[in-house]
Amino acid sequence: MKLYKLVLSLTIVVLISACDDSNNSALNTPIEEGASLSIKLVDNPGDYENVFVEVIDVLIKYESDSADDNNGWLSIGIIEPGIYDLLELTGGVNLPLVENEIIETGIIQQIRLVLGDSNSIVLSGESEARPLTTPSAQQSGLKVMVNEPILPGFDYNFILDFDVDESIVVAGNSGNIILKPVLRANLEINSGNIEGVILPVGLAAEIEAANENTSATTFTNDQGNFQIAGLSEGVYTLTITPDVNSTFEPIVIDNVTVTAGDTTILETILFE
Incomplete structure (x- = not known):
């Protein structure tokens, strides 16, 4: 879905x-x-x-x-x-x-x-x-x-x-x-954006960006890409939760900075 x-x-x-x-x-x-x-x-x-x-x-x-x-x-x-x-x-x-x-x-x-x-x-x-x-x-x-x-x-x-x-x-x-x-x-x-790629390709995952003021959630597409747009400027914690049918544990990334008018591009996130 x-x-x-x-x-x-x-x-x-x-x-x-x-x-x-x-x-x-x-x-x-x-x-x-x-x-x-x-x-x-x-x-x-x-x-x-x-x-x-x-x-x-x-x-x-x-x-x-x-x-x-x-x-x-x-x-x-x-x-x-x-x-x-x-x-x-x-x-x-x-x-x-x-x-x-x-x-x-x-x-x-x-x-x-x-x-x-x-x-x-x-x-x-x-x-x-x-x-x-x-x-x-x-x-x-x-x-x-x-x-x-x-x-x-x-x-x-x-x-x-x-x-x-x-x-x-x-x-x-x-x-x-x-x-x-x-x-x-x-x-x-x-506002600013967060973009990234999750591997392996085909792994469905939910991505939440949250801080003390707000939270936003999105999901990977078929290629593992995701984008969370329209975020207020600030520092966020990113939680990546694989599909419930997966055996992988969630990954947490702290201190993701969002700057108004910019896109923060993350390094490839690999579940292994």
Whole structure:
């Protein structure tokens, strides 16, 4: 099973709201007068085989420096609307939603991820997808508080972390499985990453980075690669736990330093 988890420096629980009309004037600003906006989607893990969600749009609630555009919702659109398996976002893989859109200076107050209704889930140990019920209010937009000032000439790269484990709710004895999405957001420039490789290839392992303030977990991909992104600057303890079917003992690595805007690349971690 492919799983991926990030805990992000800016943590926000999703708020659900209706979608307002928007205008796109701030997205047509010349680059010398504005800034570049990119948004990508990653996955916090959950104990499932697949979690398929239909992503159809991204909007921002934007207070621009132009009085005419204040407090409006802007539809940015996404690179390729479609149905995506969140659990494929592992080993440093992410889903680019928006790339290098030009916006005016001002403040991004919120980001809204808009879903369709073609969502489904494959439970652990099963092979057939079950419908993932999505209340209509959630389809209108998953709202994430940001409140990020936008200055001219800068690149603003946001990570949206879709927390699968918190987002899936089994409705009592009815058998219905409900999608109540929880998203968190992080600006990459304010955080750092940890990357590494675990051998032997094919050994599934869980990797947790933790300190007194936060913890984040991810899993290796098929090649043994892993990445934990969006970590606050600081010193972490890394715990690598092999699959329960393995005979290997966990490995603990102390004093892993994360610097904002950088990736800490570890030496190859070998289980033998």
